Amino acid sequence: MKPTPETLKRLKEIVGDKGYVGSESGMAPYLVERRELFHGRAAAVLRPATTAEISAIMKIAHETGTAVVPQGGNTGLTGGQIPDESGAEIVLSLSRMNKVRGLDAANNTLTVDAGVTLAAAQDAAKDADRLFPLGLASEGSCQIGGNLSTNAGGTQVLRYGTARDLVLGLEVVLANGDIWDGLRGLRKDNTGYDLKQLFLGSEGTLGIITGAVLKLFPRPRSVETVFAAVPDVGAAVALLRLCESLSGGQVSTFELVPRIGLDFVLRHIGGTSDPLDDVSPWYVLIEMTAGMAQAHLGETMEAALEEALERGLVTDAAVARSETQRGDFWRLREALSDVQRKEGGSIKHDVSVPVSGMAAFIARAIEAVSARLPGVRPVPFGHIGDGNVHFNLSQPDGMDKAAFLALWSEMNAIVHGIVREMGGSISAEHGVGKLKRDEIAATKSPVEMAAMRALKRALDPKGILNPGKVV
Numbered sequence: 001m002k003p004t005p006e007t008l009k010r011l012k013e014i015v016g017d018k019g020y021v022g023s024e025s026g027m028a029p030y031l032v033e034r035r036e037l038f039h040g041r042a043a044a045v046l047r048p049a050t051t052a053e054i055s056a057i058m059k060i061a062h063e064t065g066t067a068v069v070p071q072g073g074n075t076g077l078t079g080g081q082i083p084d085e086s087g088a089e090i091v092l093s094l095s096r097m098n099k100v101r102g103l104d105a106a107n108n109t110l111t112v113d114a115g116v117t118l119a120a121a122q123d124a125a126k127d128a129d130r131l132f133p134l135g136l137a138s139e140g141s142c143q144i145g146g147n148l149s150t151n152a153g154g155t156q157v158l159r160y161g162t163a164r165d166l167v168l169g170l171e172v173v174l175a176n177g178d179i180w181d182g183l184r185g186l187r188k189d190n191t192g193y194d195l196k197q198l199f200l201g202s203e204g205t206l207g208i209i210t211g212a213v214l215k216l217f218p219r220p221r222s223v224e225t226v227f228a229a230v231p232d233v234g235a236a237v238a239l240l241r242l243c244e245s246l247s248g249g250q251v252s253t254f255e256l257v258p259r260i261g262l263d264f265v266l267r268h269i270g271g272t273s274d275p276l277d278d279v280s281p282w283y284v285l286i287e288m289t290a291g292m293a294q295a296h297l298g299e300t301m302e303a304a305l306e307e308a309l310e311r312g313l314v315t316d317a318a319v320a321r322s323e324t325q326r327g328d329f330w331r332l333r334e335a336l337s338d339v340q341r342k343e344g345g346s347i348k349h350d351v352s353v354p355v356s357g358m359a360a361f362i363a364r365a366i367e368a369v370s371a372r373l374p375g376v377r378p379v380p381f382g383h384i385g386d387g388n389v390h391f392n393l394s395q396p397d398g399m400d401k402a403a404f405l406a407l408w409s410e411m412n413a414i415v416h417g418i419v420r421e422m423g424g425s426i427s428a429e430h431g432v433g434k435l436k437r438d439e440i441a442a443t444k445s446p447v448e449m450a451a452m453r454a455l456k457r458a459l460d461p462k463g464i465l466n467p468g469k470v471v
Contacts, residue, residue: 072146078433114145
């Protein structure tokens with residue numbers, strides 16, 4: 001139901017002039033996502049500054065049947081933060097809720113508003129000589145609420161887990177405006193259901209996350225970073241297990257880089273260079289970390305590389321000898337996603353399979369998409385250490401971009417079909433949103449889908465929280 005002028009007036013009174021955006025030009029940045037796959041319209045954009053204001057907004061929304069779309073930094077890639085095209089929905093931006101509420105160094109916890117950027121949370125932890133290990137390319141603009149609502153992953157899941165593993169407590173505003181205060185810094189609490197897990201990864205469809213207690217970790221004092229050439233993906237997986245075994249679990253990052261992706265970066269990103277002399281079809285970026293500067297990580301890394309060379313798992317490697325060189329290695333990896341735009345159209349897949357099946361998945365998927373479209377350029381890269389690969393496809397040289405992007409659904413069907421056959425997931429870290437909502441029923445069992453829909457009905461009986469997303 002489209003909010004009436006009276007409803008909009010009541011909502012504006014809650015947030016004031018600073019928190020209300022009603023003009024077309026003012027709302028425009030909130031109505032399209034970064035890949036421009038989804039465009040929406042809204043009755044208004046609300047920018048509350050407190051949990052109490054969000055509660056008041058939701059009480060009115062529940063009373064009037066007004067749909068509300070929560071939005072963080074608008075960096076999501078599946079359209080979960082974008083309203084529909086009806087113009088009847090309200091966008092609720094968390095960007096003004098950007099305070100660090102507290103840090104307990106002895107308890108290794110950080111309590112923040114949902115609108116705090118990931119970079120700001122990382123900096124707050126660093127100021128206390130602690131580490132908040134969630135790391136994303138968009139960390140300067142993405143917000144904690146969005147990270148938790150999509151269960152974000154990143155480059156250190158291998159050691160620290162996904163976003164849901166980094167949370168001890170939540171504060172959530174429910175669909176009827178009630179506030180659940182679950183901001184507890186406890187690592188053990190068996191008093192009933194773990195309610196926070198319902199809201200983590202739910203993309204604002206069950207409640208609006210307004211605050212969180214985050215886990216912190218000791219800040220590493222020793223870091224060893226290597227850019228290594230491997231002959232194939234199977235060798236990369238074997239190298240991962242070798243590094244883990246020799247280091248006793250000190251591998252924090254293990255990222256796959258294809259030669260075609262490295263070529264894209266070298267071609268389009270100024271100031272980059274190939275770390276190795278000889279060309280290889282595949283590379284991995286490896287990082288080990290430890291708490292002590294004298295942790296002998298260098299010796300461990302060298303031992304792993306020596307054995308890997310003997311076994312044919314590695315053909316060449318460069319060890320970062322300075323923080324500058326380490327940054328250069330990371331730049332090659334972090335530029336992979338955006339640089340594909342320079343090569344024309346790009347069809348994306350954020351998928352996961354068991355690590356043991358990664359080599360087979362990539363080989364099967366490359367063969368299948370190449371059979372459908374000869375000349376397509378697969379660019380599989382990412383978090384091979386935790387089984388998550390971004391199996392992206394760049395358009396064939398000379399092909400019309402629009403004609404290529406028109407194959408998006410067909411290519412998704414091919415790749416996701418293989419993922420399902422291998423017991424994987426069609427959304428590893430980007431969420432479901434609008435993009436994959438209709439597909440998840442083919443991945444999850446009828447029992448799972450029925451349980452998810454029952455939760456939605458129980459917590460949001462009027463269906464006003466981010467309708468049309470996830471379920």
